[in-house]
Amino acid sequence: MxxxxxxxxxxxxxxxxxxxxxxxxxxxxxxxxxxxxxxxxxxxxxxxxxxxxxxxxxxxxxxxxxxxxxxxxxxxxxxxxxxxxLPRANLLQRIDGFGNTRAVAANISQLVVCLAVVPAPNLLLLDQYLLSAEQQDIRPLIVLNKIDLLEHASDPFELESIYRPLGYDLVNTSVENGTGMDLLRDRLAGEVSVLGGVSGVGKSSLTRWLLPDEEIRIADISAANEEGRHTTRSSRLYHLPGGGDLIDTPGVRGFNPWIDRSLSPAQGFREIRELANACRFHNCQHLREPGCAVVTALGDGRLASSRYQSYLRSLEAADTRTDR
Ligand SMILES: Nc1nc2c(ncn2[C@@H]2O[C@H](COP(=O)(O)OP(=O)(O)OP(=O)(O)O)[C@@H](O)[C@H]2O)c(=O)[nH]1
Ligand SMILES: [Mg+2]
Ligand SMILES: [Zn+2]
The missing domain is CATH 2.40.50.140 (Nucleic acid-binding proteins)
Structure with a gap:
């Protein structure tokens, strides 16, 4: 050691x-x-x-x-x-399946968490990306792609109801019919953005749509996988015509964020961070402590239970992490 x-x-x-x-x-x-x-x-x-x-x-x-x-x-x-x-302004990192820290991208201003109607969003994964963004002061943006596949104009994944009230910016897109693409282009202008998310949500499709001239180069760095689908093998940074850069990354199975040990995991959850001010003990971990405002909010529905579950997961990850 x-x-x-x-x-x-x-x-x-x-x-x-x-x-x-x-x-x-x-x-x-x-x-x-x-x-x-x-x-x-x-x-x-x-x-x-x-x-x-x-x-x-x-x-x-x-x-x-x-x-x-x-x-x-x-x-x-x-x-x-x-x-x-050269010295980095920031570094997005994750822990891979073997417990090793893996760098994803450096000097970025915006993390675009890409979700899709199919495969359906995993809220734990979303929260883990958001935790990374919060801890590193990177602006998060949530994108729900393939909105053309949504049959009813509702909020089936609770993205609107959970994340909008927390102040997260959310854009629904479709590469298929162009919905939301102008809005997305606006959000990316002037930023250095990295696209993250599981395989198949459409990160490369969004990139291709935003960079019509780069089509061939994008095809070059992806290869057909077992199902014959093109999947991205390595990250690539592109310059957007309207200013700003966009980094397309290979899909992940999960995103185990690298957790900054100097910060409590609650720092990565906006509403928990806020609620914690009213906990009886200043070092409350929001588990079973008396007078915990977080647990009270969970009980009366002001805190989404999926968010609390994600918080518990990151608390566990922070506790069991060995020093790397
Ligand atoms: N219906 C629909 N299909 C889409 C949309 N965007 C992408 N797709 C399809 O989804 C599949 C996967 O798209 P990709 O862009 O390769 O996904 P990716 O996130 O880059 O995947 P990885 O590179 O493996 O991480 C392709 O068959 C696309 O045609 C969309 O808005 N609507
Ligand atoms: Mg791709
Ligand atoms: Zn508490």
């Missing part, structure tokens, strides 16, 4: 040294638009022109993700090598 922590500190120090060295030596800088295996696709800005180049990565740099800014060097034969990741 102690050894592992030391090596993490060492890694951190090495990275800081690499950053300082790269910044001071006046190296080229670039934006990461894609990362596959040991290579990255970069946009290098030089003399008012932007070139897309393929680069290798110096070892021990840690994970590089879309949205990262990096320092690089150019070799004799027009080959490029990434030397350092």
């Amino acid at each position: 102690a050894r592992r922590r030391l090596s993490q500190q060492q890694r951190q120090r090495i990275r800081q040294a690499q950053q300082t060295e790269a910044l001071s030596a006046d190296h080229l800088q670039a934006l990461v638009v894609s990362h596959q295996g040991g290579r990255v696709l970069l946009e290098v800005e030089r003399d008012d022109a932007v070139n897309t180049v393929d680069a290798k990565i110096k070892s021990n740099l840690g994970s590089i993700v879309c949205g990262d800014r990096v320092a690089l060097e150019q070799g004799d034969r027009d080959d490029y090598r990434v030397l350092a990741i």
Whole structure:
């Protein structure tokens, strides 16, 4: 345990040294638009022109993700090598099935949680994305796609009734008939947005709709899966015609958020955070403590039970997490 922590500190120090060295030596800088295996696709800005180049990565740099800014060097034969990741404004991370922390995207301003009428939304997954966004100060946006498949104009998944009152922005879209697409385009303008969600909700379809000229490039990075469906294999950052960037990511099975240990999980739930002010004990975990305003609100229906369940799940995750 102690050894592992030391090596993490060492890694951190090495990275800081690499950053300082790269910044001071006046190296080229670039934006990461894609990362596959040991290579990255970069946009290098030089003399008012932007070139897309393929680069290798110096070892021990840690994970590089879309949205990262990096320092690089150019070799004799027009080959490029990434030397350092420049300091990040933020980093969206999740815990994968093996318990490892995986970086998703960096320097983003908006997390677009993509849900669909089919496959039906999983509210736990939504809450986990929202928790990540809240903890990292990233603006969340909820999109319910394939609205054309909804037979009755109602709120079958309780997205409107639960999330709108909490102040979350919600857009219903259809790539099929264009519903809500102008609104979505408005919400994405000027932001650096990452699209997250399970496979098949339509993240790449939305991206393609917003970027008609990029169709071929999108087809390139997706491959037919077992059912013959095109599924995205790696993340890719695109520039929107109206300004702003959009990062399409591969679908996830679940999104186990990386939880900031310095914050309580309640910080990731707007209404629980608010209700907690009225709990009798300031360190109330909202389980069975006397005078708990959260449990009272749950009892009289002011707190959605799915939200409370999600809170319990993240409390559990925060408790059982080993130090990584
Ligand atoms: N009816 C309907 N079908 C849609 C809509 N948007 C996407 N689809 C279909 O849903 C399927 C999956 O779409 P994708 O865009 O590949 O989904 P994805 O979220 O990128 O999936 P992964 O890359 O595997 O994560 C495709 O067959 C699309 O044609 C929509 O608004 N309405
Ligand atoms: Mg896709
Ligand atoms: Zn409480």
